Amino acid sequence: MYIRQIKKKRSDKAKTFYQYSLVQNTRIGQQVKQENILYLGSEPLLADKQNRSLVAKVLKAKIYQEAALFPTNLSSDLRVLVDSYFSRYQVKYPESLQGKTPSLFSCLPKKRKQTSRP
Secondary structure, X not given: OEEEEEEEOOOOOOOOEEEEEEEEEEEEOOEEXXXXXXXXXXXXXXXXXXXXXXXXXXXXXXXXXXXXXXXXXXXXXXXXXXXHHHHHHHHHOHHHHHOXXXXXXXXXXXXXXXOOOO
């Protein structure tokens, strides 16, 4: 799980800005699939790569309920940011409120075997 930085520019003369999203990689068979878990917006604190890494670690620990893995050197601004992202995550994935982590890629269509009828 990591935070993807997406470069945006509305026109040739417009200012470039960045948007961020929380992304999960999963291997399904021989393919690697990526799923956007949560859109994080264009928060200026996430412009720093180290901040993105810390926020991703804390969010992952909260999502998978691994409280012992929280970094202790997180600033108060980043802690508030992580808490707001986690509350948005809980709204998007309400099954995480029941102590279960969502099964990612559960919405992918399953391939059906075609059977020939006589």
